[in-house]
Amino acid sequence: TDYDLIIVNGVVVSDTEIGEYDIAVRDEKIAKVVSRGGLNDAKAAKMIDAEGGYVMPGGVDAHVHLQEPPLFGKGSTADNYESGSRSAVCGGTTTMVTFAPQKKSEDTLLDTLYATHEKAKDNCYIDYSFHLLVGNPSAKALSEFKTLRKEGVSSLKIYMTYQALQLHDGEILDVLLEARKQQITTMVHAENGQVIDWMTAQLEKRKLFAPKYHGTSHPSMAETEATYRAICLSEFMDSPILIVHVSTPAAAAHIKSAQDRGIPIYAETCPQYLFLTKADLDQPGFEGAKCVCSPPPRESEADCDVIWDGLANGTFTILSSDHCPFRFDDNVIGKKSSINDEYPLGHFKYIPNGIAGIETRLALTLSANRLDLKRFVEVTCSNPAKLYGLYPLKGALVEGQSDADINIWYPPGKMQEFELKNEMLHHDVDYTPFEGRKLKQWPRYTILRGQVVWDKENGGLLGKKGYGKFIKREASSLAKPRRVGEWDIHPDGSFGIY
Ligand code: DUC
Ligand code: ZN
Ligand code: ZN
Ligand code: ZN
Numbered sequence: 001t002d003y004d005l006i007i008v009n010g011v012v013v014s015d016t017e018i019g020e021y022d023i024a025v026r027d028e029k030i031a032k033v034v035s036r037g038g039l040n041d042a043k044a045a046k047m048i049d050a051e052g053g054y055v056m057p058g059g060v061d062a063h064v065h066l067q068e069p070p071l072f073g074k075g076s077t078a079d080n081y082e083s084g085s086r087s088a089v090c091g092g093t094t095t096m097v098t099f100a101p102q103k104k105s106e107d108t109l110l111d112t113l114y115a116t117h118e119k120a121k122d123n124c125y126i127d128y129s130f131h132l133l134v135g136n137p138s139a140k141a142l143s144e145f146k147t148l149r150k151e152g153v154s155s156l157k158i159y160m161t162y163q164a165l166q167l168h169d170g171e172i173l174d175v176l177l178e179a180r181k182q183q184i185t186t187m188v189h190a191e192n193g194q195v196i197d198w199m200t201a202q203l204e205k206r207k208l209f210a211p212k213y214h215g216t217s218h219p220s221m222a223e224t225e226a227t228y229r230a231i232c233l234s235e236f237m238d239s240p241i242l243i244v245h246v247s248t249p250a251a252a253a254h255i256k257s258a259q260d261r262g263i264p265i266y267a268e269t270c271p272q273y274l275f276l277t278k279a280d281l282d283q284p285g286f287e288g289a290k291c292v293c294s295p296p297p298r299e300s301e302a303d304c305d306v307i308w309d310g311l312a313n314g315t316f317t318i319l320s321s322d323h324c325p326f327r328f329d330d331n332v333i334g335k336k337s338s339i340n341d342e343y344p345l346g347h348f349k350y351i352p353n354g355i356a357g358i359e360t361r362l363a364l365t366l367s368a369n370r371l372d373l374k375r376f377v378e379v380t381c382s383n384p385a386k387l388y389g390l391y392p393l394k395g396a397l398v399e400g401q402s403d404a405d406i407n408i409w410y411p412p413g414k415m416q417e418f419e420l421k422n423e424m425l426h427h428d429v430d431y432t433p434f435e436g437r438k439l440k441q442w443p444r445y446t447i448l449r450g451q452v453v454w455d456k457e458n459g460g461l462l463g464k465k466g467y468g469k470f471i472k473r474e475a476s477s478l479a480k481p482r483r484v485g486e487w488d489i490h491p492d493g494s495f496g497i498y
Contacts, residue, residue: 001043001044001045002024002026002042002043002044003024003025003026003031003032003039003042003043003044003045004025004026004027004044004045004046004450005024005025005044005045005046005047005048005404005447005450005452006022006023006024006025006039006042006044006046006047006048007022007023007025007047007048007050007055007406007408008022008036008039008047008048008049008050009022009036009049009050009051009052010022010023010050010052010053010054010055010408011050011052011053011054011055012033012054012055012056012397013054013055013056013373013374013376013377014056014057014374014377014382014396014397015374015375015377015378015381015382015383015395015396016374017374018373018374019035020035020036021033021034021035021036021055022034022035022036022037022038022039023055023397023406024039024042024044025404025447025450026450027450028403028404028449028450029400029401029402029403029404029449029450030397030398030399030400030401030402030403030404031399031400032399033397033399046452048408048445048452050408050411051411051414052411052412053408053409053410053411053412053414053444054373054407054408054409055397055406055407055408055409056377056381056406056407056409057377057381057382057394057395057396057397057402057405057406057407058092058093058094058095058381058394058405058406058407058446058447058448059088059091059092059093059094059095059361059362059380059381059407060093060094060095060096060097060380060381060382060384060385060390060394060395061088061093061095061096061097061320061321061323061358061361061384062096062097062131062268062318062320062384062387062388063097063187063244063245063268063270063320063321063322063323064084064088064096064097064098064099064320064321064322064323064324064358065077065098065099065322065323065324065354066079066080066081066084066085066098066119066323067079067080067081067084067119068099068101068324069101069103077324077325077326077354078325078326078327078356078427078428078429079323079325079356079358079427079428079429080119080123080428081098081119081120081123081124081128082123082124082125082465083426083427083428084096084098084323084358084427084428085123085124085125085126085128085465085468086125086426086427086461086465087323087356087358087359087425087426087427087428088125088126088358088359089125089126089446089448089453089454089461089463090359090425090426090446090454090460090461091358091359091360091361091362091363091425091442091443092362092363092407092442092443092446092454093126093358093359093361093362094126094127094394094405094407094446094447094448094453095126095127095128095129095385095390095394095395095405095471096126096127096128096129096358097128097129097130097131097155097384097388098116098120098128098129098130098131099116099130099131099132099133099157100112100113100115100116100130100131100132100133100153101116101133101135102132102133102134102135102136102141103135103136103164104135104136104164104165105136106135106136107136107138107140107141108138108140108141108144109132109134109141109144109145109148110144110147110148110151112132112133113130113132113148113151113153116130117130117470120470121470122465122466123465123466124465124466124467124468124469125453125461125463125464125465125467125468126448126453126463126468127394127403127405127448127449127468127469127470127471128468128469128470128471129152129153129388129390129470129471129472129473130153131153131155131156131157131187131388132148132153132155132156132157133156133157133158133165134156134157134158134167134175135159135164135165137158137167137171137174137175142174142175142178145178145179145181145182145184146182148182148184149182149183149184149475151472152470152471152472152473153184153473154183154184154185154388154389154473154474154475154476155184155185155186155187155242155388155389155473155476156175156179156184156185156186156187157186157187157188157189157244158171158172158175158186158187158188158189159188159189159193160172160188160189160190160191160192160193160226160229160230161189161191161192161193161196161222161226161294162189162193163193165189166193169229169233172188172230172233173233173236173237176233176234176237176239176241177237177239177487179239180237180238180239180481180487181486183475183476183480184475185240185241185242185266185387185388185476185479186234186239186240186241186242187241187242187243187244187268188230188234188241188242188243188244189244189245189294190223190226190227190229190230190243190244190246190251191218191222191223191226191294191295192221192222192223192225192226192229195219195221195222195225196217196218196222199216199217199218199219199222200217200349203216203217203348204349209343209345209346209347209348210282210288210346210348211281211282211283211286211287211288211289211291211292211346211348211351212278212281212282212288212348213348214281214288214292214296214348214349214351214353215278215281215296215297217348217349218294218295218296220247220248220250220251220298220299223246223247223248223250223251223295224248224250224251224254227243227246227251227254227255228251228254230243231243231254231255231258231263231265234263234264234265235258235263235265237487238264238481238482238483238487238496238497239481239487240264240265240266240476240479240480240481241264241265241266241479242266242267242268242317242318242387242479243255243265243266243267243268244268244320244322245268245269245270245272245273245294245295245320245322246267246268246269246273246295246307246310246316247269247272247273247295247296247297247298247303247307248295248298248303249303249306249307252267252306252307252310252315252316255267255315256310256315259314259315262482263482264479264480264481264482266317266318266387266478266479267310267315267316267317268316268317268318268319268320269307269310269311269316269319270319270320270321270322270357270361271319271321271357271360271361271364271365271434272291272293272297272322272355272357272433273295273297273298273303273304273307274304274307274308274311274365274368275304275364275368275434275437276291276297276433277297277298277299277300277301277303277304278296278297278298278299278300280297280433281296281297286346289328289346289348289351290328290355290431290433291355291433292348292351292352292353292354292355293322293324293353293354293355294353294354308370308371311371311375311379312370312371312372312375316379317379317383317387317478318379318380318383318384318387319361319365319379319380320361320384321357321358321360321361322354322355322357323354323355323356323357323358324353324354324355324356325354325355325356325427325428325429326352326354326429327429327430327431328430328431329430355433356425356427356429356431356432356433357433357434358427359425359426359427360420360425360432360434361380362380362407362443363439363441363442363443364420364434364437364439365380366409366440366441367438367439367440367441369440381394381395381396382395382396383395383478386476386477386478387476387477387478387479388473388476389473389474389475389476389477390471390473390474391477393471394471403448403449404447404448404449404450405447405448405449406445406446406447407443407445407446407447408443408444408445408446408447409441409442409443409444410441410442410444415440415441415442417438417439417440418438418439419436419437419438419439420432420434420435420436420437420438420439421435421436422435426461442456443456444456444457448463448467448468449467451463451467453467481497483497484497485497485498486498
């Protein structure tokens with residue numbers, strides 16, 4: 001046989017092109033992409049007829065929290081590497097970048113990295129890589145950035161909020177300077193932690209504890225201010241950043257204006273800011289806790305519309321899930337119910353922040369039918385791969401270069417609209433914040449390095465735990481400083497790039 005697998009009759013969508021192409025796979029790689037019919041004489045061990053369905057690169061989800069200790073309120077995340085990556089593959093995501101979380105109490109980043117490797121090793125259904133989450137930018141930690149690059153880690157994340165993680169501005173400058181030297185991309189969680197703490201104290205004085213006050217305690221202003229501050233610090237240092245999970249029109253406007261000036265500022269949004277609003281936090285009983293994440297779902301659908309616009313017009317470089325699930329009813333592992341002896345009716349500040357979404361990201365967004373298809377592929381597959389140094393190995397269908405990671409969607413008219421239910425999902429969580437949403441699409445086949453790992457009609461999950469492997473990443477092909485040279489203080493007292 002010539003090939004391990006051929007896919008015929010598909011409508012292939014990349015970030016730059018849509019067309020009728022057939023694809024051949026050999027030795028885990030994309031071997032050929034040819035005009036429809038061009039493989040009619042080829043011999044292959046297996047053939048898939050896409051029947052006119054879209055054929056896209058496998059999803060790349062670059063913002064995933066798995067098996068993390070309590071950092072975002074009480075409780076550890078619900079999914080471990082096994083259940084999280086299982087959920088991912090059943091929703092068409094073939095590569096994930098998760099966090100290796102360094103705590104404030106720890107000095108080194110390398111131990112964190114090695115410990116995270118242990119959690120993931122032999123447990124993943126999909127390929128994976130890590131961002132270092134820097135909780136303590138100690139001299140030691142900063143000196144380890146160089147080794148991180150050798151270990152295939154080219155990005156890290158810092159926080160401007162959460163007591164367990166918040167860095168002050170001087171620490172942020174320390175990180176940006178060292179990141180610049182090592183060509184590392186810095187992801188920033190931009191919310192002003194002091195504003196959030198102050199608002200929380202105000203609400204407590206008035207005995208306002210219901211889940212909806214999570215939204216009140218995280219005002220848009222806290223995100224807008226921190227976003228602009230992060231942009232200023234990044235521009236000062238000429239060190240590229242990506243602002244994660246942007247939720248407000250005002251923050252998006254600051255990002256757009258920096259981008260228009262040519263500053264290397266990148267941004268991410270997530271399905272929760274496209275589909276959820278404040279009303280989802282304000283539900284009977286404690287149900288609102290199911291939609292508590294940070295930043296919170298915002299005011300109204302008009303806000304969601306602005307975020308959709310930013311996805312379409314390029315303000316947002318990538319669409320990630322921020323999968324960070326906690327169980328609703330669980331007294332051991334981070335219950336969303338947040339009831340304790342002091343607050344028998346619960347308190348919003350004890351609700352761990354985060355929701356599940358790794359399995360629903362692609363189908364929810366594609367079903368909404370609001371993005372150009374090439375742009376959909378760009379923000380969910382190609383751009384995350386480019387931004388984080390995985391391209392064209394991942395996020396593309398380039399002959400001889402890309403891994404054969406492929407999603408084949410249902411052909412037009414073949415899938416009936418259906419209501420999403422948590423029981424359809426493969427995570428280890430007792431609810432989805434998107435319960436009842438109407439979907440028109442779901443991946444029919446998902447292929448990872450040439451293997452069919454998901455076949456919705458025949459067996460569902462076919463992939464095996466442990467098939468997913470660690471991928472070493474290069475420097476970002478998008479996020480580069482504007483000028484080469486070192487940031488330093490010049491002999492005349494001025495400062496900047498030499
Ligand atoms: N926001 C969340 O909702 N969860 C994890 C961390 C974060 O910043
Ligand atoms: Zn995070
Ligand atoms: Zn965050
Ligand atoms: Zn996150």
